Amino acid sequence: MTDGNSISERVLILAPNGRDAAVAATILGEARLPVTGCPDLGRLREEMEAGAGLALVVEEALGGASYPGLVRWIEAQPAWSDFPIVILTNRGGGVERNPAAGRLSQALGNVSFLERPFHPTTMVSVVRTALRGRRRQYEARDRIEAVRLAEERFRTLAETIAQLAWMADASGAVFWYNRRWYDYTGATPEAMSDGGWQSVQDPEHIQRVTESYRAAVASGEPWQELFPLRSHTGEYRWFLSRALPFHDADHQITGWFGTNTDVTEQQLAEELLERRVEERTVELALANRQLAEQIAERERIESALRQAQRLEAVGQLTSGVAHDFNNLLMVVLGNIRQMQKADLDEPSKRRLRLMAQAAERGAQLTAQMLAFSRRQKLEPRAVDLNDTVLSMRDLLHSTMGGSVHIETRLQPGLWPAMIDPTQIELVILNLAINARDAMEVGGGLTVKTANVTLGPPARPEEPPAGDHVMIAVGDTGSGMSDEVLDKVFEPFFTTKAVGKGSGLGLSQVFGLAKQSGGGVAIDTGVGVGTTVRVYLPRAATAAVAPGRIGPRGGDAAPKDRKVLVVDDDSAVREVTAGILTDLGYEVIEAGSGGAALDLLDRRGDIDLLLLDFAMPGMNGAEVAREARARRPGLPILFVTGYADAAALLDAGDDGIVHKPFVHDELAAKLGVALGTARPH
Numbered sequence: 001m002t003d004g005n006s007i008s009e010r011v012l013i014l015a016p017n018g019r020d021a022a023v024a025a026t027i028l029g030e031a032r033l034p035v036t037g038c039p040d041l042g043r044l045r046e047e048m049e050a051g052a053g054l055a056l057v058v059e060e061a062l063g064g065a066s067y068p069g070l071v072r073w074i075e076a077q078p079a080w081s082d083f084p085i086v087i088l089t090n091r092g093g094g095v096e097r098n099p100a101a102g103r104l105s106q107a108l109g110n111v112s113f114l115e116r117p118f119h120p121t122t123m124v125s126v127v128r129t130a131l132r133g134r135r136r137q138y139e140a141r142d143r144i145e146a147v148r149l150a151e152e153r154f155r156t157l158a159e160t161i162a163q164l165a166w167m168a169d170a171s172g173a174v175f176w177y178n179r180r181w182y183d184y185t186g187a188t189p190e191a192m193s194d195g196g197w198q199s200v201q202d203p204e205h206i207q208r209v210t211e212s213y214r215a216a217v218a219s220g221e222p223w224q225e226l227f228p229l230r231s232h233t234g235e236y237r238w239f240l241s242r243a244l245p246f247h248d249a250d251h252q253i254t255g256w257f258g259t260n261t262d263v264t265e266q267q268l269a270e271e272l273l274e275r276r277v278e279e280r281t282v283e284l285a286l287a288n289r290q291l292a293e294q295i296a297e298r299e300r301i302e303s304a305l306r307q308a309q310r311l312e313a314v315g316q317l318t319s320g321v322a323h324d325f326n327n328l329l330m331v332v333l334g335n336i337r338q339m340q341k342a343d344l345d346e347p348s349k350r351r352l353r354l355m356a357q358a359a360e361r362g363a364q365l366t367a368q369m370l371a372f373s374r375r376q377k378l379e380p381r382a383v384d385l386n387d388t389v390l391s392m393r394d395l396l397h398s399t400m401g402g403s404v405h406i407e408t409r410l411q412p413g414l415w416p417a418m419i420d421p422t423q424i425e426l427v428i429l430n431l432a433i434n435a436r437d438a439m440e441v442g443g444g445l446t447v448k449t450a451n452v453t454l455g456p457p458a459r460p461e462e463p464p465a466g467d468h469v470m471i472a473v474g475d476t477g478s479g480m481s482d483e484v485l486d487k488v489f490e491p492f493f494t495t496k497a498v499g500k501g502s503g504l505g506l507s508q509v510f511g512l513a514k515q516s517g518g519g520v521a522i523d524t525g526v527g528v529g530t531t532v533r534v535y536l537p538r539a540a541t542a543a544v545a546p547g548r549i550g551p552r553g554g555d556a557a558p559k560d561r562k563v564l565v566v567d568d569d570s571a572v573r574e575v576t577a578g579i580l581t582d583l584g585y586e587v588i589e590a591g592s593g594g595a596a597l598d599l600l601d602r603r604g605d606i607d608l609l610l611l612d613f614a615m616p617g618m619n620g621a622e623v624a625r626e627a628r629a630r631r632p633g634l635p636i637l638f639v640t641g642y643a644d645a646a647a648l649l650d651a652g653d654d655g656i657v658h659k660p661f662v663h664d665e666l667a668a669k670l671g672v673a674l675g676t677a678r679p680h
Helices: 018-030 041-050 066-077 100-108 120-160 181-183 196-200 203-219 264-286 288-339 344-371 385-391 391-402 419-437 484-489 505-515 570-582 593-602 620-630 663-674
Strands: 009-013 035-038 052-056 086-091 111-115 164-169 174-175 223-230 236-247 253-262 381-383 405-409 417-419 444-454 466-474 520-527 529-537 563-566 588-590 608-612 636-640 656-658
Touching: 009 018, 009 041, 018 035, 018 120, 035 041, 041 052, 041 066, 052 120, 052 181, 052 203, 066 100, 086 100, 100 111, 100 656, 111 120, 120 164, 164 181, 181 223, 203 223, 223 253, 236 264, 236 593, 288 344, 288 570, 381 385, 381 419, 385 391, 385 419, 385 444, 385 466, 391 405, 391 419, 417 419, 417 529, 419 444, 419 466, 419 505, 419 529, 444 529, 466 563, 505 520, 505 529, 563 570, 563 593, 563 636, 570 588, 570 608, 588 593, 593 620, 608 663, 620 636, 636 663, 656 663
Parallel strands: 009 035, 009 052, 052 086, 086 111, 405 444, 563 588, 563 608, 608 636, 636 656
Antiparallel strands: 164 174, 164 253, 223 236, 236 253, 381 417, 444 466, 466 529, 520 529
């Protein structure tokens, strides 16, 4: 008998006649080896498929018999497997005495012979030797699987990074490019084979780059070059290309991994600076003061570039964190709300309320992080900022307290600003709270609006040139040093005491202004207060009165409506299914895009597709495209932890549900999608 832990090392015995099976089982059992008896060849093959360490077969069971099924199984083994078979024979394993030995060895592969009669110790030794060999095969299998998993993770990482990525063999021949390469170049995999990467290079740089790359491959040293690549539109952009070699255990190069990072803006800035230096050379020879000014200008621009790169890197990180965090909050809030339906005592209800409040604060933090990284979905419209400030006057007074004097300076004839009206209110409130915290006791707060026309920006956070509407919030507080000013827009950076602030207020202001097409500037100094100026693009149309914002409630869920929920996160899928069930819908679940499409093909009674956007393999947009091709007119709702405006542009606000969502929001948008409620 065997158990689950020993199935992969058990000894299968095929001895249908006589006492050989019983004797062998007794000997091996005394040696504490797991044994399974097989009455015939068919059963033996079934047990081999289930898992075993080796087979012990009497020669008579194979003599003159046809065993093609066993031979096919032997030949179909994976590369790591060479299943051992020990044959009990009366004539030994030599061809002279046993002519069948050669035929058996050729047909069955890893065969050894044990001549009868044998000593029990000999049998145990032969079996243990075969098992040791089988264990080494299992170890090889595990190593192969580990390598496969590592390669899969590596390719997943390479497909998700922002750079154009590629891999080459030990000779330097490129054999793989990531998706971003094909998206940028517009090339096909066939076009990229056999050195096709040169077809997207600038002809002026091909020889230099090729020679440099070949020299690096020959020396085994890391490679780096700067050169232009042609995009699918025909535009050339500058890329910094780097490649590092892979080494095996003997330190031999087995391949190369390379990335191409778009540095066009930096390159253009460098070229601009170089031209300026060349143009000033003659003048600077006559005036040392002008030379110093030129050097200072270069350092300022380089500092601005470094700041822009740092903010962009932090923005990418925060958007990824916010996306995953929203999935976690979805599970937490969903389960809390399910638990709140139960008949609980007051202490338990209070704890659940506190947990829900904490999770909702976490959702607010993720919204602020998405604002900084410019990934949230905005609804910009023409807004009169003077009206916005006036409507917030009571809120500002209650927020600032009676010890702070509030002054408003609103420019008559203010241009309409293009901005999401809900978000600009949060911006003004955030700046007012920061100003209040910067003033210890009392002080003055000034809110000002103005029409401005700006030239090119001097810092990366400032707006582009053109007409803008400015709203400024100033205080008479402690001000900021240059060191603090350099970091003030980074998420989670704060000078407040622990527990007094999240460090996301100014980063949210920065993200909203940039995503809206504007920017931010700060005037400050230690001991002289701070003024934060937010610039928003001038709207082409007149401002409209604010309307109702938010989804409109729908009717109750129609009976027998079936919703297919597609999400790779099983916990999120379970919570979503629970909410839908509570709303009266019948739920069908799928853990991937492929599984969802299979269900659509097999079931014609699915009324709506509730589809997570960010999934491995096929993302939500790709699944939706396939689903619409197969089921035209099928309502589709996207569920996402962040708003990918480009990918979900055609979905519309009523076609997107943001995690973490509540029952009312989901019910309303389901009603709109199914035609039981009006869109807002």
